[in-house]
Amino acid sequence: MKDLSNSIHRVGGYEETAYNYYPVLIIGAGESGIAMGCRLKEVLGFDQFRLFDRQSGVGGTWWINRYPGVACDVPALFYSFSFSPNYEWTSFHPTGPEILEYFQDVCAKYGILNNIQCNTDVKHVRWLKEEELWEVTLLHLVPGTGDLSGRDREKMVKQHGHGAVYLREEIVRAKVVCSAAGGLLEPNPWPDTIPGRDLFEGELFHSARWKANVNLQDKDVIVVGTGCSAAQLVPRLTKEPFNAKSVTQVMRSPPWVVPRPEPPLVGEEWWEENSAWWFTHVPGLNRLCRSLMFAASEALFNNVFLQTPQAIKGRKKVEAHLIRHLKNTVPEKYWEILTPDYSVGCKRMIYDAHWFPGLNDPKIDLTTKPIKSVQAHSVTLGPGRAYPPPTSTEKEEPSDEIELPADVVVLSNGFELKTWISPLKVTGKHDVELQDVWNSRGGPQAYMGNAMDGFPNLFIIFGPNTATGHSSVILASENMVEYTIKFIRKILQGDVKTFEVKKDSEVAWTKDIQEKLKDTVWLRGGCHSWYKGENGWNATTYPYSQYKYSWDCMFPKWIDWDIQYTRQGLRRVRIKQMMKLIAFVSFIAGLFSIRKQPLTSLRGVPNALKQAIKLALQAGTQRLGRGMEWLAA
Template identity: 60%
Template structure:
């Protein structure tokens, strides 16, 4: 039986060497994976693909982050797919459940739910040179265990055995693999230097792995961290339905806090009126989205560069932000809420509630260092470490304080130094991707999308693709459209292998690191954008407009392309079409110049002759 290559099928029945073949395998069902799946169907007409997701549901970070107050800090009309807009957002900055529902609705509209397989962890992918295919190892998980962190799964297997997490394993093969794993996957662990967590008698959880069974009512809560998650969770948990008795937030250094933009017309108008207006007049929604995009791009040139103009504008904005902080937060916190680094070199907090919540007597903010954990509380130093250390380096602090704690919430972000981990990715000649990155200084990928030695492997929203000022969904969409330009030829059978050239990948990575030094992400401060050795694998050193244009026009000369016989023939036909079209233009222009009337009359006859030659030449090439 003749089976088309772009069809999912079983090879070798139930023999030892049997496997399932997928034309395209997508790792991850977050926003990038959803975008890739939808566009495969819409642009290329392909429904023979599979999306493997470790978690128990679709939505990526919006599936797993369920802490109180979780919300989008980008206006949702911009934090959504351009190919599938939602004109009925109930809030200008919707909370997690509404965003998750949007992604689920997109999946339903494009009918890709049956292409997604949850509770399945892609633990390893290996390039098979002879077959020109990828072999992927799938681990089928006990439902729900994929929502646990890597450490939690490991601890469970050690305590209860492997089958408490993994119920089966299978090896499959694919022509193309698209990694849509995302960066916010594994939560940062508890700091190892802070002892005593095992003795704690209360409840403990990370905001990225929220435990809904935790009862906060009339409890003393300690929140460790001062990033976006902490700024969202702290104001919420003293309110209904949580009603914490007290909240102590432990902060090492302050973030820059930007007042969250107010919805056009106000939140009440947006909730009640905007769905009707934008649904009946979609051009209004598209116009607002475009306006937000250009305003976001303007911020790049205003605040993120190290030019005299940007530096001056940053100073003006910083004064404005500090003035806002002093008008909103209690005076006792002004000194510890004044950052000592350039704004924008760390992730900004777009806030509507956190600074105001510090007026609540139930909430206490401190920079006293966390020392250890006791059964019913935490031990902190008696003096704050910000804005200036009261204790000289090397001097021992003898006094300590105990803060009562029934619940400890860790809000210290994610592991971002280990891109694509824990999946082991083995390319040509048995080379592991993490080893390549270690040798070259840090995580990197040409256009944030491809690495030499790993053919037909494409990363969506890979290293150096975040701009820090724009919607990550826009960046993901750009990467998806870029990737489809390569996938198209692979699925048509015109190309066997796409692989970026080594020298081009290395040159790209070098350019990224050098150009980032000319931005606020260079030496402005230490942030999670940079690894411990100073390597920045997160941010892009140019505007999103620049990145979008690069994605629209791939540099084919930067790639090793292994054409099939069919691809070689079609390439010759396309070249011939281009030459004959150019010739027709030249002949027509010459004829019109000599005799405008006769030239215009002759153009159809010239076109017919050239078309006849083209068809004859094409037939010979096909033969």
């Protein structure tokens, strides 16, 4: 019977227990999932895989984030795949729609669109010990409902019934599962500590679920948060085509704001008009510029993010520069509340050219007064303030309350980033859930940010402790994809049944990461950030350079893995071991032969080498014969 283990096929025909089988199943059709699909086709020539994504379109976070001003804060040359460069970016920092179009074009270029199935949520992944396969529970969604947050889907089910969201459940199986779910999945909810959410009669939504039909014309808008999304969003709301009457931005603590980098030497305007021609007609220019950006980001890591005397000194210089930028750009009334009391780099920095200048708009107000409550058409702020703390200012803490009119409230308070791959449920070979393993070991973790013991043939793309804080997420994802491909190749070749990282290796890797993080600004910078949990566990950032991570991904440490070989794979391993032994013995034999025939002059070198090779081949042939007898046995 033909071996179908590397082919998508139906098992069980029309039986009730029949299922679809996938050699490789990928969760998520964002940038990481797209990269995995493209590289499976390009590197391995393999197209028998399926990507499942609960959203209604391809592109991950760039599909779902549609708020005004959404854009890339990393130069586009560095926020694109090295295997599929784009020479025609319209801007140094392109908009969200342009980035989405790029990812969709890559899918079309590599022919993986037919491998992607949207409107499908992966609910549960469970390892089957006997079959040595993953059983995957899929929920087929009513088209478009996957674009809602998990809470909104639950709310819809309560209001309109299960069928309003879910069409059917399906059980499939897979040999390899790659989770490329990403981190920006579930928006943070309305804070439970603030009463009145249900009383509000205006529009209230998260920026990551922007309502395309919302009318802001002459409306009073409250924006909660001052992260990267809020910085892009706020200055656009008072301008065409939105024309909000007023925008009040509520801030808990200030971010460090970095002037958005412009193309060196030439400027943004020249770049937009000429860069496409130069990258198209000058071979290697794109790769050179990308390499220079990589080198610059690594220099930033060494000079800002570490806890070395050099980096501490470097941070002071950067902070002084950013404070000057602050005072040269925003009104004086905001200087105190926009001056951070923690080290630069401790939290995600904001790279934007519009937020600080936008604070000069008389229609925009920034406050650190906390939200006390929400009424039908208003929001009450105060008393007190969230920032600055009393110990760092001579100003008295305000004791008054302010009730502001509010027609629209926009939450821009980030995402739930500390649970990792949630709400996906993953049950390993010991019938233990992945989240429970993480809880028992202190927090989310994974060897190389990619694999966990007890979960064979499961690879996480952009897993715990792989974010950089200074470099491109695309680079990190590509490294993990190339790393994972090395394992999948051996499985698809039929050499290996399962790969499972050893527990000692995973624990040691995580211990090293957590120890090294103590010598970085992320844990020593004096801030409260989403990089770390309440217990101080940092499951987000990677404390070494991307040079090191790229190198480690190129050369897997196979000794750190429990590898279950197939009969074919074991035979190949034995042949390799035997050939290494033969080469070593032959080399020693050659040395002895030279030693028995002392050289009287340099003229004797060729003859001596010939004799050594002849003896080595004779010895190797004898050992090869014995080795084949051993293999046959």
